[in-house]
Amino acid sequence: MDKKALSERDICTKFITPALERAGWDIHSQVREEVSFTAGRIIVRGRLHTRGKRRRADYLLSYQKNQPIAVIEAKDNKHSLGDGMQQALAYSDALDVPFVFSSNGDGFLFHDRTGLGEQTETTLGLDDFPAPDELWERYCRYKGIGSAARPVVEEPYYDDGSGRSPRYYQRIAINRAVEAVARGQDRILLVMATGTGKTFTAFQIIWRLWKAKQKKRILFLADRNILVDQTKNNDFKPFGQAMTKVTNRTVDKSYEIYLSLYQAVTGSEEEQNIYKQFSPDFFDLIVIDECHRGSAAVDSAWRSILDYFSSATHIGLTATPKETKEVSNIDYFGEPIYTYSLKQGIEDGFLAPYKVVRVDIDRDLQGWRPSKGQTDKHGELIEDRIYNQKDFDRHLVLEKRTELVARKITEFMASTDPYQKTIVFCEDIDHAERMRQALVNLNPDRVAENRKYVMRITGDELEGKAELDNFINPEARYPVIATTSKLMTTGVDAQTCKLIVLDQRIQSMTEFKQIIGRGTRINDDYNKHWFTILDFKKATELFADPDFDGDPVKVYQPKPNDPIAPDDELTEDEVAAGDSAEGIEEAHGDYEVEEGATWQNDDTFGGADLGSDEGPGKRVKYVVDDVEVCVVAERVQYLGPDGKLITESLRDYTRKKVKEQFASLDDFLRRWHDAERKQAILDELAEQGVLWEELAAELGKRWGDEPDPFDVICHIAFDRPALTRRERAEQVKKRDIFTRYEGQARQVLETLVDKYADAGIEPLEDPKVLTLAPFSSIGAPMELVRAFGGKSGYLTALQDLERQLYG
Template sequence: MFNKKLLSERDICTKYISPAIEKAGWNKHIHYLEEVNITAGKILVKGSLTTRAKNKRADYILYYKDNPVAIIEAKDNNHAMGAGMQQGLEYARMLDIPCIFSSNGDGFIFHDKTAQDENIEVEIGLDEFPSPEAIWLKYKTFKGLDTPITEKVALQKYYSDGSGRKPRYYQQIAINRTVQAIAKGNNRILLIMATGTGKTYTAFQIAYILWKASVKKRILFLADRTALIDQTRKGDFKHFKDKMTVVEHRQVDKSYEIYLALYQGLSGNEDDKNIYKQFSPEFFDLIIVDECHRGSAKDDSAWREILAYFSNATQIGLTATPKETKETSNIEYFKDPVYTYSLKQGIDDGFLAPYKVLKMQFGMNSGAEQWRPEKDKLDKQGNLIEDRVYNLKDFDRNLVIEERTRKVAKRISDFLKATNRFDKTIIFCEDIEHAERMRSEIVNQNPDLCRANDKYVVRITGDNDEGKRELDNFINPEETYPVIATTSELMTTGVDAQTCKLIVLDANIGSMTKFKQIIGRGTRINEEFGKRFFTIMDFRSATELFADKNFDGEPIRIKEINEETDFEEIVAEENDLEAPISSEYDAEETVALENAVNETKETYKTKDFFSATPNKRTKVFVNGVEVTLLVEREMYFDNDGKPITKSLKDYTKDIIQARYNSLDEFLNKWNATDRKDAIIAELEEQGIFIEHLKEAVNKDFDLFDLICHIAFEQPPLSRKDRVESVKKRNYFTKYGEQARKILETLLEKYGEEGIENLENIDILKVQPLSQFGSAYEIITTFGGKSKYLQAIKELENEIYKTA
């Protein structure tokens, strides 16, 4: 009799699960996909190398049109029928799915989130699987799609250009929740998606579905930077073709259906400049507000007037960083977000690049990051310097210490020389003047490369046309130059720098919104050009904001806020004269922003932040100050993305002891695992920094001894000690001469490189192993692959026998 328990999990799927669901009406080419990758697998950084953790993959996802409606998790027949349910429930939460099935080939356990009675989970036979129509009814109940229009929108398929590109799982949720909320009559929608996760692509799919379903016939996409409009027009929205136009002139053409526009291009200080009023208030059905945390977020801003004018239109706010202060609230205007996909989620899923953080601290005559002028100290102009203690908030804002700028430029240059001098780098400075000084110092630190091409480093700021023209070259992965960009505000947002590998913070950042936007410049992944992670060099202690509970949490409305912080944030927003707007509106926008600054000054008369001219401060320039780099350390982050404040050893000990209750439990796991790199991968996914531990303790110890020593206080042995111990036991005499020489060589290789490489068959292809013949010939020496692997296992047992 046939024994089902001999079949693999894949065989169970092929022979039992697929036939069962197809019999119920699920067509393989229309209704379901097998072995679907939900995530990409978190990128793990090991020094300068990276690897990916295991991704999350569903055995089956069932679809009704483009809506994922059910999950099936399969196990082989040696497992219980419901053994895959926990995994299925996790995936269902991620995918926003109501129906979960688990099977071992005998039948299904069905978990129904729409069930109204006590039997949320029931067992059904292979011939009882629900039809697509039955599952769709449950999905409609789960989503509240109880009218013809809501169902019509839900059944509208995503746009496909034939390239095979489909929305990722979180984009699907964002799209579906948004269009379904609009179909239900919600007219203010907030969508929060981390930088680099495809907000514009998601916005396009939302607009396309609503437009195609004739729910929204005229659509306006609003942004406040030319680069964002250009990227949208040339990128995802290009599929609207001749139905789309960009509002660029005073006289608008009302024959189009999709409009892209700058706020600055629609509004002005005088009524005849308010181009948006050429449209009737009812002209647009849908307005998508890109980067809605900026100008339009404030109740009294000129840009908010545009949204108020078209108040009857459905309005969707898109942002990575919703703004919630005493003065401003995206949530108050757009309501609670329908969906949030955070930076942490993006990194954990492997869709965003992780980061390393290097914190720098300089010392001067008054201590760390402080300077007090000696008696009668004069500035470069010969003026007496005010006698007080100057700190990080003063540097490059009120006081310029030339030696400090030089030290920062040298440390950046040294870092690039140690990694790759052509890694794209953005240096965020205090203001435009500081950005220019930093550019000059970088030139002097890299004379060879700057002689070869004077665009090695450029200043990209809003006042500099030459620099702004280089912005497209900087963000283009195909272009080598510019390599380094110095900036202040211009590149904080709306810059798709796919290959940026180094973010330098040498500016005081008091705004969480701005901090998130800056970090977002490095989060994009570009595998083709080797961009899988990025480094943050922090010269201003700005990365302390990583520890703030609001850094990666759900946004909440804030009624009370520290006055000084709030003021600095207002100043940063309203005093930014760098927005890359079209030349036609530069003068108008500058006037508007200067007026905003003057209004802000009036409100905060007691605060001496400004001189007479907006955005210009009186600076004191000083030289002859001794500046030394006191501290440079790498920050580490736990699995929740929060900085680790305890020592790396103590943190590791806690993680390992939470995983293994005792030394015996760990030893059993170690000995029972065929490949030790599986344990390494498991620990790394839990946040263990193995390479850094080796450096902190002793590079001569391998993972086994590190764990036993750190977590269980066992005296560690070096790899050299373990090698000598094996040799003394004459263990190799059981093998023939050739096999013995091969194992002795492998043992020496372990002593040099550790256990990970010993388990990799590719080690047989390199010297000194390759001198014994090809990998096939070496394996044949042991009588075949299984016997070779058994010999390796025995060698490992001998290596760790003293434990």
């Protein structure tokens, strides 16, 4: 056997897999081959999308199912033994496995990341591969897992037979949490971006600890009623009769899994503190969802629940840890044991990418000052000062500004999809209501179809709140547009939300991340693969902040006079306004609360005068209806492959990316003409962030017809005169190059030229093109291929056509 003539797959089948079997690995339960562990980054192409390459490991070895401990990268025998090692180490980083192997079929290069071996890298023969027990023993020593803790760590995941298993990052989070608990760690923090399955991750952690009898009575705490109900009915459903939801009535202590709202177990009166009906040691595990909210503040009433059950293990889950000088998740839970960021989720293809449309309004940039003695629409004397973006819709309402924002929203939706689920984030409830009215008036036909086309969904209004379930239900068409303030910032699983509108001044990074998270979910069934952010308040400048997608840094400074963070503790009035934290927007929606501000005794908040005409915490909001406003600038920003917004022009960005790939025009032309599939080059550049459809549309407006991506590259990167697709097609027709073909073959080629003029090169290279109209009217696909003398003849003719198109 000539080993060097074998393919990589042959090397795996004939040498690597048998070596694993001889070492005692169970091929069916412990060994997985060709494991794709990412979904492939979504690449948006106009209104369509494609996916980039998935990351794939040749072998993933697990001691227990779904607990990988080793990765193997295979190469064919033309490579050396260690040629796959660096690739394998990159997979090891992603998959969190400490044992790394590469092989070319002659043996193995073993890289031990535990530091427990005599040396880091060792060459092994084909018969020297470590046995499962040997690697597991070393893994447990590396992780500090003693013999008493091993049954807990070895407890399998819940498996309902549906084939659903944790994604690789969920598995890492679950395993690290279970291992930490097994080692005796009692405060644990997991940071996972919105839309990455925190609740499913929490379920698997609880399931394994409960089944292993490590934890017997468990409390799951959330701050939104909808979150508790979703959790109980969906991810936690396998707990069945062992599970109950705590209400604010007498508790039943016969259950093992308890789900509860913070508000259901605490209150201002001592007898309302339902949780004190349990003994302090009743629960041995508490999982806190969205732990950046109530439990983050030291003086929060919600924290008192955790303090009461302090002997239990506490696991905090959040997408956005809160780290300020006044409030800290890390101070309580410790550093996160695992972080999976929005950037990583988008790169892996598990979260939806986005584009930003920034709209700057003249009055926002220039400000507005009333004339002397000017009164507003209601006769109120307007305080004489300059009002700017910080004031609009908080202290001063410019009605024509509201109408302008509503008009831009309507125009965008009309040009893309008027029925795309849209959330408009407003400054407060009053602003959300005015925005609702403006959108209703600009969409009379849609509202006539269904009055719920636009709804205000806020914590104070029962009919709007009642529509929240319909808004997040992918199968419910209405409501389409939801105007809101605080209610929909967190915990709203809006899988099909395609447009997020920011007409709210956002200065909290935590809140900004939560709002962006409303659009990051992917739903293949409803064609939701990306979303747009329409920004009127410069909020998306926070994307440029290093803290946006970085690890949280603890800056907490305990003080004797602890502050009241507006989204941390609820009063009775707030709870009455809504069943949970959304009530905040009634009590605090009328003014801006800076982080760190404290209540004073003089009707001020953090020293800022809120006015006293309407009682403590109230002030006049001026309404002006005769000030003209207009858009002075509008630009689109796209998400680049590095996870950052492309802020330079698309032309400049494209020129830079193309020249990174091709040193000169000749270099590009040579590669283009040699490529069997031109689309492969375009896809490669698309993965680098080159947006063909946007560029072609931009140039097409100037030239009167869309250019070919080939011409986009030549023109933008190398300043070469360009042709449109139609001009290239006409040139081919004039040359009459099809004279050697006749009948169906000639018809096919002429139709391919027309197809190219209409849709570009991609359809020509698609093997299914002959099954589509108008080819289906010429003949059946096999019949058309036979007209060229067979498949090779057809492909030769197609390549000849491409040479003529680009000659």
